[in-house]
Amino acid sequence: MAEIVIKNVAKSFGSFKALHSIDLTISDQEFMVLLGASGCGKTTLLRIVAGLETPTQGEVWIGGRRVDHLPPRERGIAMVFQNYAVFPHLTVFENIAFGLRMKKLPQAEIDGRVTRTAELMHIEQLLKRYSGQLSGGQRQRVAVARALAMEPDVILMDEPLSNLDALLRLEMRAELKGVLAASKTTTIYVTHDQVEAMSLADRISVMNQGRIVQAATPVEVYRNPAARFVGSFIGNPPMNFIPATREGEGRWNVAGITVEGPDAGRERLDFAIRPEDVDIAPGGLKATARVVEPLGAHTLVTTEVNGAMFRAVLDSDIRVSPGDELSLVPKPDRVRWFDPETTAAV
Template identity: 85%
Template sequence: MAEIVIKNVAKRFGGFTALHSIDLTITDQEFMVLLGASGCGKTTLLRIIAGLETPSQGEVWIGGKRVDHLPPRERGISMVFQNYAVFPHLTVFENIAFGLRMKKLPQTEIDRRVNRTAELMHIEQLLKRYSGQLSGGQRQRVAVARALAMEPDVILMDEPLSNLDALLRLEMRAELKGVLADSKTTTIYVTHDQVEAMSLADRISVMNGGKIVQAASPVEVYRNPAARFVGSFIGNPPMNFLPARRGTNGQFQVAGLELPGPVAGDALDFAIRPEDVEIAPTGFVATARVIEPLGAHTLVTTEVDGKLFRAVLDSDLKVAPGDELRLAPKPDRVRWFDPETTLAV
């Protein structure tokens, strides 16, 4: 079992607080993604779990054992870095075997593990080549194979695909998900790329300002954001927001439309995903400003009640800048947020 429990973990650098009282449980064999913009604290949290940073307060438990006082080598973890950290003067075989030799394992066991992980990562034909002769994608495979060869309880990954081109990232995402599921390893993966997070994660922890704003499945994070920040950060394009006020009849007035809303609150923020509006006889009065063809769909940036409002529409629909549209929100896709707390209502 490699359940990870983070209890009340905070990290301060002088007068700056990088992490605020983080509580998070990652279940055995779960693929958890820490997602957020640069500076949100995700890498600091990963380094604390790895033992590369010491928490200012709190506890880290792995597999039922408290580890925040232990050095990295005694935590049962392997780590894959953004810059791969492979040795260019060693062959691929020796790179993968490096940690195994440090553990003084028998040569037969080293051979077994290296060959098994090389096959998993589709680099068995590269074992005799020097890593300095490899492409970026091949070096990334070597780094992952080296981590897997240690047969760790936990693998920590810090933006491991960020240096690859778009097509290679797509290939590696699919490969990583399958390999790590087969290895039955608990994985924590740091990224600022929401597509990576959505495609890889069992759960996503969305971070902002040193706090976890929401930890949930990719679908839950996308469809039911717990805070306005999550709705604006997750999704490309992000959620649309419009101010709403309750009328005398109990309905909410939103940019000229009357919509049913929550019982609590007289002033809320209305929110809807761009793909969850459609052309209809009645809806928001929207003036098209920018048209972006995306193949199967067209992204239309409009102006609604003086605010930018994006809609993802069928590419067969002919729209030009300056056109007036009626955009109706799908009722079951509407979300509401408290403008003061920014939390979902």
């Protein structure tokens, strides 16, 4: 069992508080992604789990054992870095075997582990090459193989695909997900790329300013954001937000149309809808097309609604030109509401 429990963890660097009382439980064999913009604290949290940073307060438990007082080598973890950290003067075999030799394992076991992980990462034909002769994607496979060869309880990954081009990232995402599922290893993966997070994660922890704003499945984070920040960060393009005023019990005025919503005991809320969750039909939001971007199967139309920007993703068969007047009807079951003061979902 390699359940990870992070209890009330905080971290300060002088007067700057990088993490604020983080509580998070990651189940055995779960793939958890820490997602957020640069500076949100996700890498700091990963480094605390790894033992590369000491928390100012709180505890870290791995597999039922408290580890925040232990050095990295005693935590049962392996780490894959953004810059690969492979040794150019060693062959692929020796790179993968490096940690195993440090543990003084028998040569037969080293040979077996290196061969198995190389086959798993499809680099068995590269074992005799020096890593300096490899492409970026091949070096990343070596770094993952080296981590897997250690047979750790936990693998920690810090933006491991960010240096690869778009097509290679797509290939490596699919490969990583399959390999780590097969290895049954608990994984924490740090990224600022929401596509990576959505495609890889069992659960996503969305972070902002040193706090976890929401920890949930990709579908839940996308469809039911717990705060306005999550709705604006997840999704490309992000959610649209329009101020709404109360018309009566369960009825709200949104840019001139009446929309059914919560009876929240407030006079104002923020109405939110994703760009793909609107249809062109009579009686909707009055919008003026400003920018039209064909995207193949879909067309992204940036409009103006009540003086504010509003994006709509429409079927490419719908012809729209800049200056066109549109009526955009939100799908009722996809509307979300947020408190404008707390920014929390209502």
